[in-house]
Amino acid sequence: MFGLLGIILLADQALKIWVKTHMILGEEIPLIGNWCLLHFVENQGFAFGTTIGGTVGKIVLSVFRLVASAVLIWFLVHYIRREGRTAVVAYGALIAAGAVGNLIDCCLYGVLFTESSYTLAQMFPAEGYAPLLQGSVVDMFYFPLFSIDFPQSLPLIGGTHFEFFNAIFNVADAAITVGAFWFIIDQLILNTRNKKNEPATVAEQPQNDEKKES
Numbered sequence: 001m002f003g004l005l006g007i008i009l010l011a012d013q014a015l016k017i018w019v020k021t022h023m024i025l026g027e028e029i030p031l032i033g034n035w036c037l038l039h040f041v042e043n044q045g046f047a048f049g050t051t052i053g054g055t056v057g058k059i060v061l062s063v064f065r066l067v068a069s070a071v072l073i074w075f076l077v078h079y080i081r082r083e084g085r086t087a088v089v090a091y092g093a094l095i096a097a098g099a100v101g102n103l104i105d106c107c108l109y110g111v112l113f114t115e116s117s118y119t120l121a122q123m124f125p126a127e128g129y130a131p132l133l134q135g136s137v138v139d140m141f142y143f144p145l146f147s148i149d150f151p152q153s154l155p156l157i158g159g160t161h162f163e164f165f166n167a168i169f170n171v172a173d174a175a176i177t178v179g180a181f182w183f184i185i186d187q188l189i190l191n192t193r194n195k196k197n198e199p200a201t202v203a204e205q206p207q208n209d210e211k212k213e214s
Contacts, residue, residue: 001076001093008097012171013104016138020109021123025116028142035145041168042116042136055134062106062133069099087186094179101172102137110135139168 019040023029029038044058076092110130113121130136147163169177 001080001089004090004093005097005100008094008171008175009101012097012101012175015140015171016105017123019140020113020116020121020138022120023116023140024118024120035143037142037144038140039142039168040116041139043139043168044136058106058134062103065099065103065106069096069103072096072099087182091179091182091186094175094182098172098174098176098179101170101175105137106135107133108135109138137170137172139170139173141170141174142166142168 019038023038023040025040025042027040031037072092073096076089076096079092080089109128111128111132113123113128113135114125115121115129128135143165144163145165147161149161150157150159152158
């Protein structure tokens with residue numbers, strides 16, 4: 001578990017630090033054409049660009065991430081000691097690594113870096129861009145696979161612009177998403193197996209008894 005968690009954290013933080021110190025806020029670097037980009041943004045809220053406003057909101061979100069990460073890691077450690085299922089440990093480690101990765105940003109990046117708006121950010125400045133627990137999460141992966149402008153003649157959506165996929169995310173967000181989907185699929189499989197292995201219902205038992213008597 002700790003190996004997987006460490007690899008994800010290292011990849012997440014290494015890329016964030018590189019982006020923060022080598023790119024200006026809003027800058028784009030094409031990776032594969034115009035549909036796979038590094039696009040530097042700073043997210044003040046949840047994953048995939050969702051925001052929560054105000055200083056109090058930032059602090060509350062940072063504290064929530066801190067508590068949630070601690071509880072999740074505590075659960076994983078105790079689950080491993082009970083020799084639990086490998087799949088649970090794996091997707092739990094993905095979610096935990098993602099949570100801790102974004103936690104580092106919002107807790108420490110404000111005091112570790114300068115602003116990235118106009119010039120390249122500097123690491124370990126004399127004064128950071130935000131107090132402790134009020135930093136912004138660095139996001140960079142942007143996959144605008146296709147877009148379309150709906151004709152004005154269409155009801156409700158006429159004249160609007162649609163783009164897929166317009167969310168900007170990071171390695172930590174991706175780890176949380178993969179872990180969450182893996183958890184859902186794993187639970188669905190377990191529920192299906194449990195239903196197949198359920199004993200005959202009470203309503204079916206008298207019928208079986210009647211067949212035996214006859």
